[in-house]
Amino acid sequence: MDSTQLEFFKKMLEERRDELLGRADATVSELLADWEGLPDLLDRAGFERDRNALLRIRDRESKLIRKIRTALDDIEDGVYGTCEECGREIPVARMMARPVTRYCIRCKTRMEQKEKVVGY
Numbered sequence: 001m002d003s004t005q006l007e008f009f010k011k012m013l014e015e016r017r018d019e020l021l022g023r024a025d026a027t028v029s030e031l032l033a034d035w036e037g038l039p040d041l042l043d044r045a046g047f048e049r050d051r052n053a054l055l056r057i058r059d060r061e062s063k064l065i066r067k068i069r070t071a072l073d074d075i076e077d078g079v080y081g082t083c084e085e086c087g088r089e090i091p092v093a094r095m096m097a098r099p100v101t102r103y104c105i106r107c108k109t110r111m112e113q114k115e116k117v118v119g120y
């Protein structure tokens, strides 16, 4: 990957991270505002369901934020776009589709197959 491509991915990842972080803050303040404004238990039951759904979404978001941070570290360390398993360069097309991936498609597929076997 050349420096122009790296710069492109860095910008994209930073924007995505900032977007996710901004949304996480908004979710918390919305939750607090909702909670304080609810008068009876019935509404609170619905609120609990919503809150659980939101927390699951936030959990996924925070995992993605961690992956984005790792990817940004990889860019700084000069190993971004290199497969962690086989050390080969991951095609840019795959990085475009999955900018936080650390494995080439071959290694990823092999790892998933292995996981399935272990699962049985």
Ligand SMILES: [Zn+2]
Binding pocket: 083, 084, 085, 086, 087, 088, 103, 104, 105, 106, 107, 108
């Ligand atoms: Zn690989």
